Amino acid sequence: MTLHDWLPLLTLLTSLVTGLLIFFLAEQQVRLRTFLNMAGAIIKLALVAVMLWGTFHGQSYETRLPLLGQTDLVLRADALAMLFVGLSSLLWFLTTIYAIGYLEKSPHRSRFFGFFSICVTATVGIALAGNLLTFFVFYELLTLSTYPLVVHRGTPEALRAGGRYLVYTLSGAALLLLGVVWLYVLAGPIEFTAGGVLSHLEEESHRAALIAIFVLLVGGLGVKAAFVPLHGWLPSAMVAPAPVSALLHAVAVVKAGAFGIVRVVYDIYGIKLTESLGVTGPLAAVAAFSIIYGSLRALMQDDLKRRLAYSTVSQLSYITLGVAIVGPLSTVGGVVHLVHQGIMKITLFFCAGNLAETVGIHRISEMDGVAKRMPWTMTAFTIAAFGMIGLPPVAGFISKWYLGLGALQAGQGWGVGVLLMSTLLNAGYFLPILYAAWFKEPHAAWNEKGLKDWWESDWRLLLPTLATAVLSLTAGLLAGLPISPVGWVRMIVKQDYKLWTPFLGIP
């Protein structure tokens, strides 16, 4: 058991241990709690960096713990896992700083940060999962640990939102469990291996069972990936504090669902089997419908966070669209959007939280001329908004470009149509905000919350926002380098699916 076997487990334990320790801290031990949080985040980042460097050079890390009969708990750091782990640990570091600033005087902070760290543990667990059982274990742990965060404020509507969240996620998890168990019975203990493992089952007349299992799995994951019929819990969960909706509902929880679908399609069924089963068509249709529907609903929202929530619903389905359109370029587009959307969306939520905390703005109608009061926050907001729409310098453009090209290459012209329509809709619900913020005059005095020192608001709220904005910019600009998210995804696609994709599709 060399160090390489313990690294995945260590990354998992850093946040779990800090979480459990924080649970037992009294409310007023702020400095100790902050230290623990920061230490956990930094150690995790360091470990992830080591593993990233190692995976880049072909080193494999795997921890195997006996859990249940022949299937055991497997934590494996393959390329796809490292992408998601990197994203979530980096953003956890930034969100912790943000949360410390955001929850300055509120009660129950020990309980909050305890569950917050357990959530991140679950997300890292989902990313590193080596087989479906491990994936399911952490998938459930994520549901359980996010519930206390959603109902953190204890207000009646928080409880209602929590109840709704539970109903959706637990029934989704029940579907997923049925699918997973049926798959284990059919195919025995299977692991995530590039190219899929179920091809041998296809000719043994298990087609109907395989399709049923696929529907169960994607249905279960779809709840968290916010497909349209199952997305109801996401907007109502916006009642949670800003750091929660930022990290969890923009990055960790929803990405878990999308990541699960990527795993199921690529690492369990394999792209050839999914295509031959004919399930990619309906999946693409659902994704397209979610994109359009999400954007339309976002147009009608006046509350800033609810509009961002519906935009998440639509952006998430890009990933599923990329997965559903069979082809190397669209795969790269879909998987890389997982990272890009994460960075951009978290910036938007940070700005929304910042606006709410500093000047008490919750509704878009109140945002007239807010840029004069908070220029830095609004520049970050603008960069992220441009990225969402898909304007070139920011990361969003890259993934939309790949998706479009992939759709054309796979002969699915309507895909490009959907992308164009959604880009227009994105512009439709982001540009008015920017126009109001930058060019309109503030019609009422801001009710200052007294957080303004020589920065425009508390530094702990502002710095993470700017950091993520810069990140989404650099991810767009330096897309060519191998270390950038796009480069990493192209390496995954080359390494795992034997298809080399030229940069930006230009051969």
Next chain:
Amino acid sequence: MTSNKSPTTEPASTRRPKSSSGAAGVREFAAEIGFARVAFNLLVVLLLGLLFWTVLDLPPQSAGLHAKVKAHMHVSGVASPITAVLLNFRGYDTLLEIVVLLLASIGCLILRDAPQSHPALAPGRPGKWVLDGMIHVLIPVMLLTAGYLLWAGDHAPGGAFQAGAVLAAAGFLLVLGNRMRFWRTPEWLLRLSLSFGMIVFVLVASVVTILTKNLLQYPENYAGILILLIEISVAGSIGCVLITLFAGHPPVTRTPAADQLWHSNDEPKE
């Protein structure tokens, strides 16, 4: 064979109408459960038929374990087969049974109210001299029979339980004749007498188990004596337990709460 058992629900309490109050409620309640009563009667008749068929179908000539018991009688240390089975071959059952008796008496002691006199037996009840006469005559005879039964237990019908029962009968007479303020006995004496039988049995069992490395296996030549020892202590203890079950619990005096409740809703028809 599909198990044709349909659950015998307790119709009286599962289908209680919400507002059963007063005689009207009960009458309408009776009508309502008519159907369930008929179904249940049918079920019982069905069970009866199945049992009839079974009894008629039992193997006619089967000696059961008689042969095996006879084969091991010489080792069991007692002559009467029943006592042998009871105390040697299935001694574990008897041990548990003594604990059952002890627990029943503990149950009664828990429910004991503050001791008061037993009005039913207030002195001067009519016919008292008949009771006194009986006590003078019967008690010594009863004690004698109890002793005999105990002694005869190992070779003739009789044994610990019968002796204990006779002792209890004697105790009842004394309690009814107001000669024994049973519930004024000091607490420790009461508890010791109740658990005496079990303590002896357990002591003997543990000593024997340590000796022969096998639970409740009496060494060959001591079996008879040990069994007798157990029987004596158990008989005494059963006597005390049964008396406690009867008299340890001072009489129920109508508490005011019960009176008030009693008249609020009329006596539910039993």
Next chain:
Amino acid sequence: MLVSAGAVSTLVCVGGLLRRVWLTGPIRHTVGGWSSPLGIELYADGLSTALLAVTAVIMGTAGFYVVDAIRHKNGHTEGYDSDFFWPLWFFLWTTFNAVFLSRDVFNLYITLELLVLCAVPLLILAGSGAALIAGMRYLLVAMLGSMCYLLGVALLYAQYDTLSIPQLGALMVSSPGTAAAVVLMTLGLLLKTALFPLHFWLPSAHGNAPAAVSALLSGLVVKASFYLLVRLWFGAFAGIVSVGAGNFLGLLGSLAIIWGSLLALRQQRLKLVIAYSTVAQIGYFFLLFPLVIGGTQLCAPSDRVDWLTMAGSGAMYFMLSHALAKAAMFLAAGCIAHAAASDRLNEVIGIGRYLPVSVFAFALAGVSLMGLPPSGGFVGKWMMLKAAFATNQWWWAMVISLGGLLAAAYVFMVLKQTVVFRLVDIRFYEVPRGMQWAALLLALFSLLLGVSGQVPLDLLAVGSPFSPRAGQGWLP
């Protein structure tokens, strides 16, 4: 002091037995040196040792809870301080050990009687009118149940002249007598296990008992008669029990899950919610019968062996983790009732701020009841689901997942109450730390079962009653 000495010594013995069974396989001990048809046999295989271990853990922790409750009694102590409490407590513990070890049908009759006679006085110690009536109802049900069971025993002895389960299993042939015996014994045990139509006595009994006692009642007493039913159906009656009978029990189990959960959602008192949850979870255990018995015809003969032991040990695993979780839940409810001086749900609103440990214990136990991953319940549910799919009985899989969701409904209904933010700051009684930590300890044990999956499963497989024996049992 004496109490802890007794508890520690029993724990040591059970530990020793566990190690022996783990190393050398099942142990047979003939009481009094007489072999089975004449004498009584004690038999310790994997399942009984696991149950003994779980009983020792629950009794020990609940005992610690009671000791702490007595030491800090402020007013209401729910009858723990009666001087008959500890004798009854240890008699109950001895009876559990007797039930789980004995293999003689009549001996089991007496141990069941003992169980009732220990449980009812403990129940009555609470002293309230409702407790007395609940005790009486439980006593009557137990009387009816044990008398039916005894008639079954009489019929079996009449036909086969032996009372030991393994021998009965070997001799048993299908005949009216055996059919009557099976029906009667099953009916008796169903009454005592409180399966759906016969469950009416359980909620009032478990709802009104003192917290530690209802932890034992729900956690263990109900399981003893279920364990006995499993021993009989897979030991003695293995040869003649038909698939229809198995499915019938499964059907009753599913109805129990639905009925118990729905009623649990409508209760006003915390203890009654947990009591009805017991009624529902009992339904889970009974799914074992259709899975194992039904499974013989429906799944491919080649891999039948491991699926049967899978379903069997899965249900047993679920039972073990349910025992721990339910005991933890009742102890946590005891702490909450102790603090709020009443366990009505609308009076415990916002208690999460004052009793974080007990609420966390309640949540952990709830996780195990729901069968969510980190807990032991998940392992049991996972194996039962696998067995259901392997034997192509997918409808039982539906029932299992539905049960999990319903369990989630009533657990979160309670948790929602404790998380609510209360503006008015009402005074809760101070609950001693020992009581809260006892509840948390049991919940952590239930979680431990979930994490250490493999070790208990191997223990359960030692001499498991579900592994088919050659030439006999349900393997045609």
Next chain:
Amino acid sequence: MTALTWIFDGLLTAAMVYLAWSLLSERDLFKAVVLFIAFGLLMALAWVRLRAPDIALAEAAISAGLSGVLLLDAVGAIRSPNPVPEDTSSDSG
């Protein structure tokens, strides 16, 4: 089976069944308990007929004697000072 024993057994069993039936459907509790004691004695007779003297002794002493006394005491306690007429009308219970 000689005719005499056949008749005796038949009568004994018929009496027992009849006694049990009337005991269970008796309205007045006190009468029911008295009938129960008589039933206990008949049972003792039955044990003797089945060549089980031990059980005859035990049955007579315990179930007829003891249970009878306990039941009588309980009925006495139940019967309140102003006894509500026991033999009430519709025997629904």
Next chain:
Amino acid sequence: MNQPTWYALTGVILFSMGIHAFVIRTHLVRRILAFNIMGSGVFLLLVAIAHRIPGAAPDPVPHALVLTGIVVSVSFTAFGLVLLKKIYAKTGKTALIDPTESTSDQTN
């Protein structure tokens, strides 16, 4: 139709009457009576099967079982009656028709 079968049949009849009365009657004393009748029925069956061979001595094992059974049923009866008296003293009820208010306000 020899003597043991005859007694076994009466035992079975007694058991059925007992179980029928136990479930139908709601008055506690009646139920305890029915319980005793059921007990006598079962014991009658047990002893009847112990004596099936006309010539030989009866098989002692059922006799021991019946003795134990009698003692157990008497302890149950006694405990039930004491509990009944206590319930009567506390609540004035002698039947378990409707669960008292403190258990659950609707049927179980």
